[in-house]
Amino acid sequence: MTYRAPVRDMAFVLQEVAGLGSLAGKGDFAELTPDLIEAVLEEGAKLAGDVLAPLNKSGDHEGARLEADGVKTAKGFREAYARWVDGGWGSLAASPEFGGQGLPLALSTAMQEMWNAANMGFGLCPILSQGTVEALTAHGTEEQKRLYLPKLVSGEWTGTMNLTEPQAGSDLNALKAKAVPQGDGTYLITGTKIFITYGDHDMAENIVHLVLARLPDAPAGTKGISLFLVPKFLVHADGSLGARNDAKCVGLEEKLGIHGSPTCVMSYGDNGGAIGTLIGQENKGLACMFTMMNNARLLVGTQGVAVAERAYQHALAYATERKQGRSIGLTLAPGEMEPIVVHPDVRRMLFTMKSLTEASRSICYANAVAIDRAHHGATPAERAEGQARADLLTPIAKSFSTDIGCEVASIGVQIHGGMGFIEETGAAQYYRDARILPIYEGTNGIQAIDLVTRKLPLGNGAVVKGFIAEMRETAAKARGANHECLALIGAALDQGLDTLDKATDWMLARLKSATDDCLAGASPYLRLFGTVAGGHFLALGALVAAKAEGDAFLAARLATARFYAVQQLPLAEGLLAPATAGAETLYALDAEGLGA
Amino acid sequence: MKVLVPVKRVVDYNVKIRVKSDQTGVDLANVKMSMNPFDEIAIEEAVRLKEAGKATEVVAVSIGVAQSTETIRTALAMGADRGILVKSDETVEPLNVAKILKGIVEAEKPDLVILGKQAIDDDSNQTGQMLAALLGWAQGTFASKIEFDGDKILLTREIDGGLQTLKLNMPTIVTADLRLNEPRYASLPNIMKAKKKPIDEKTPADYGVDVKARLEVLKVTEPPQRQAGIKVESVEQLVSKLKEAGVIG
Numbered sequence: 001m002t003y004r005a006p007v008r009d010m011a012f013v014l015q016e017v018a019g020l021g022s023l024a025g026k027g028d029f030a031e032l033t034p035d036l037i038e039a040v041l042e043e044g045a046k047l048a049g050d051v052l053a054p055l056n057k058s059g060d061h062e063g064a065r066l067e068a069d070g071v072k073t074a075k076g077f078r079e080a081y082a083r084w085v086d087g088g089w090g091s092l093a094a095s096p097e098f099g100g101q102g103l104p105l106a107l108s109t110a111m112q113e114m115w116n117a118a119n120m121g122f123g124l125c126p127i128l129s130q131g132t133v134e135a136l137t138a139h140g141t142e143e144q145k146r147l148y149l150p151k152l153v154s155g156e157w158t159g160t161m162n163l164t165e166p167q168a169g170s171d172l173n174a175l176k177a178k179a180v181p182q183g184d185g186t187y188l189i190t191g192t193k194i195f196i197t198y199g200d201h202d203m204a205e206n207i208v209h210l211v212l213a214r215l216p217d218a219p220a221g222t223k224g225i226s227l228f229l230v231p232k233f234l235v236h237a238d239g240s241l242g243a244r245n246d247a248k249c250v251g252l253e254e255k256l257g258i259h260g261s262p263t264c265v266m267s268y269g270d271n272g273g274a275i276g277t278l279i280g281q282e283n284k285g286l287a288c289m290f291t292m293m294n295n296a297r298l299l300v301g302t303q304g305v306a307v308a309e310r311a312y313q314h315a316l317a318y319a320t321e322r323k324q325g326r327s328i329g330l331t332l333a334p335g336e337m338e339p340i341v342v343h344p345d346v347r348r349m350l351f352t353m354k355s356l357t358e359a360s361r362s363i364c365y366a367n368a369v370a371i372d373r374a375h376h377g378a379t380p381a382e383r384a385e386g387q388a389r390a391d392l393l394t395p396i397a398k399s400f401s402t403d404i405g406c407e408v409a410s411i412g413v414q415i416h417g418g419m420g421f422i423e424e425t426g427a428a429q430y431y432r433d434a435r436i437l438p439i440y441e442g443t444n445g446i447q448a449i450d451l452v453t454r455k456l457p458l459g460n461g462a463v464v465k466g467f468i469a470e471m472r473e474t475a476a477k478a479r480g481a482n483h484e485c486l487a488l489i490g491a492a493l494d495q496g497l498d499t500l501d502k503a504t505d506w507m508l509a510r511l512k513s514a515t516d517d518c519l520a521g522a523s524p525y526l527r528l529f530g531t532v533a534g535g536h537f538l539a540l541g542a543l544v545a546a547k548a549e550g551d552a553f554l555a556a557r558l559a560t561a562r563f564y565a566v567q568q569l570p571l572a573e574g575l576l577a578p579a580t581a582g583a584e585t586l587y588a589l590d591a592e593g594l595g596a
Numbered sequence: 597m598k599v600l601v602p603v604k605r606v607v608d609y610n611v612k613i614r615v616k617s618d619q620t621g622v623d624l625a626n627v628k629m630s631m632n633p634f635d636e637i638a639i640e641e642a643v644r645l646k647e648a649g650k651a652t653e654v655v656a657v658s659i660g661v662a663q664s665t666e667t668i669r670t671a672l673a674m675g676a677d678r679g680i681l682v683k684s685d686e687t688v689e690p691l692n693v694a695k696i697l698k699g700i701v702e703a704e705k706p707d708l709v710i711l712g713k714q715a716i717d718d719d720s721n722q723t724g725q726m727l728a729a730l731l732g733w734a735q736g737t738f739a740s741k742i743e744f745d746g747d748k749i750l751l752t753r754e755i756d757g758g759l760q761t762l763k764l765n766m767p768t769i770v771t772a773d774l775r776l777n778e779p780r781y782a783s784l785p786n787i788m789k790a791k792k793k794p795i796d797e798k799t800p801a802d803y804g805v806d807v808k809a810r811l812e813v814l815k816v817t818e819p820p821q822r823q824a825g826i827k828v829e830s831v832e833q834l835v836s837k838l839k840e841a842g843v844i845g
Contacts, residue, residue: 036788038666039666043673043781046781091785550625
């Protein structure tokens with residue numbers, strides 16, 4: 001089963017739902033026209049479908065392996081990466097100053113969805129490189145930008161982010177890696193980093209590691225962490241490659257999924273020290289890394305959308321081919337059966353997959369457009385509004401979409417019946433691959449804490465209230481459109497918004513006085529928020545779709561929004577009680593009691 | 597050497613074709629359209645000639661509705677230098693296409709015209725041959741290889757039972773077969789550059805061509821549904837079944 005990028009839906013969501021239309025054709029994006037957006041999506045779709053997708057299963061089966069001279073990726077990955085670089089895809093959203101095309105992050109996000117839907121083990125590499133480019137663009141010295149950015153933008157070199165150590169995962173206070181200044185502007189880095197995606201590989205001639213480490217006199221905790229650039233091969237002032245740096249992959253993790261992507265144990269300074277240079281200011285490394293991580297969180301959310309889309313395409317194809325049983329009331333010749341897509345429960349599963357995938361795609365693309373507004377908005381007010389919206393949406397895009405990725409991939413297995421549990425079918429791989437998504441780049445639990453404790457208080461609640469007001473407008477438009485289906489969608493959205501209002505007010509009222517209660521309900525609250533926001537974006541699409549008749553694509557947008565309004569939005573109400581139940585129930589047992 | 601490549605906007609090869617209920621043709625409403633795959637091969641060959649230093653300019657031409665501009669843009673993103681759109685909302689039949697192309701050839705004076713051997717929508721396989729006849733030029737159809745021998749073209753074509761090589765005088769009409777090359781994917785920087793390349797807009801009248809249809813389509817129907825097969829027990833039974841079906845005598 002191959003993958004065909006849903007180009008029309010991507011273009012539709014970008015322009016009609018996520019709001020890219022408001023930025024296109026003017027200012028920094030003067031050249032961005034609908035036909036250009038489509039041409040870029042179409043051409044990328046060819047590479048994703050014809051080159052990357054066929055390596056998904058073999059990459060999973062073969063995996064990456066560590067040999068004496070470094071990590072080797074699965075057969076075909078090198079060649080596929082070379083084609084990706086030849087296509088110039090890494091340059092999409094980067095600044096023209098460094099060889100980028102200066103296109104919106106939103107379009108880049110759609111492309112990242114394609115690479116990852118086609119082949120998540122492969123797609124992780126471009127995600128890490130994009131993060132490295134963003135961090136260096138924002139915080140690098142002129143020299144670092146000159147030496148590293150053009151090669152990272154072109155994709156000739158790739159990037160990694162090195163935070164985690166065995167004792168320092170979600171909590172970086174315990175970080176131990178050391179950096180000692182050499183007096184010549186460089187630092188000697190020593191330490192072990194784990195879970196480093198594409199920490200070593202054979203697809204590019206150099207790898208640029210961004211490494212968090214402590215200076216000798218650094219304060220304890222996260223206020224004493226600095227960010228360093230440590231290349232695999234040192235780079236001379238003229239850009240040519242020098243000696244191999246003392247930064248090596250010493251082990252690969254054996255994982256549940258994403259086998260195509262090498263997850264490295266990196267050892268810095270086994271032979272004296274890896275040479276690195278400082279990015280940004282001393283002891284401010286975490287802030288620099290968060291530049292990288294915020295967009296990376298959106299891209300991980302996008303991976304959730306990607307795996308959901310792939311699982312859906314796979315399941316839909318199976319459901320229309322696999323024959324079992326027949327429709328109720330239909331008489332068939334003995335031995336004849338109908339494809340399982342005729343059965344109501346299979347329909348329910350397919351529609352659930354489709355609507356959740358489209359809802360999470362909309363949230364991710366809207367998040368990306370908000371980031372574009374933050375950087376390219378016409379006025380300071382527009383940029384500030386964009387940044388605030390991006391801040392609010394990022395934890396939702398990451399958590400909601402990755403939970404959806406897992407759930408949709410799981411339903412995909414279910415639709416295949418017993419064959420879904422058999423690896424040969426391919427459905428199981430999406431399920432295994434998806435499972436990392438709620439974990440890395442800040443666990444979904446941490447995203448929920450971020451949403452409730454950092455994002456809800458933004459502007460004293462004005463940011464979240466502003467978004468809710470906007471969603472109310474969508475509901476009002478749908479109700480007032482004099483269209484039966486839209487009225488139903490609008491009413492369901494309004495009901496969901498009532499619930500979101502109640503839960504949000506409850507949170508805002510207790511954030512300072514009863515933080516534990518808020519943290520206890522943070523995850524159900526995030527799910528509730530994502531569910532309602534998804535309904536809002538699908539309703540926006542439905543409002544556009546209802547204007548045209550006789551177009552199967554637009555008719556499907558309307559039908560999907562209707563399904564979501566009937567089957568998904570009402571679930572928000574059920575999340576209100578757990579979101580607002582407080583912490584007491586969770587602590588009814590002590591740690592010992594939990595084992596009783 | 598200047599190369600002219602006509603490109604046609606057709607229903608994408610991945611789309612499942614639906615016939616209009618009134619049997620007048622194929623339903624094109626909201627259907628994904630893209631460049632005729634044989635024309636992609638033709639463009640690829642022309643661009644390779646340019647990259648090899650043999651061609652100096654590649655001009656892509658499309659005849660059809662306004663959206664054919666997108667097809668020209670695809671050709672420009674693959675490496676063509678400029679485009680000509682001959683706008684017509686009517687269906688333009690192969691003879692009229694050939695007449696318009698003749699006008700463009702007279703205006704542009706290319707040394708070589710490379711066409712796809714046929715378009716995958718109507719499968720006419722006529723335009724290249726008609727154009728050669730109208731111009732009185734040499735023609736090499738169904739090309740699987742193009743080489744140069746001084747000022748002549750050595751053209752390999754796939755025929756029943758093998759390969760035939762022709763030596764052709766320039767200027768020449770070539771039609772591209774499937775195995776001539778494998779078209780590239782356009783790179784992102786080239787997609788961006790294509791936006792800035794010029795596209796001239798013309799009409800059939802500019803070339804003195806009236807696109808009135810000369811053919812009458814009686815009806816268009818779906819192919820018959822494939823019937824389920826049966827398993828035969830023996831060769832004898834197979835032979836008798838084939839005789840029953842009137843397939844063998």
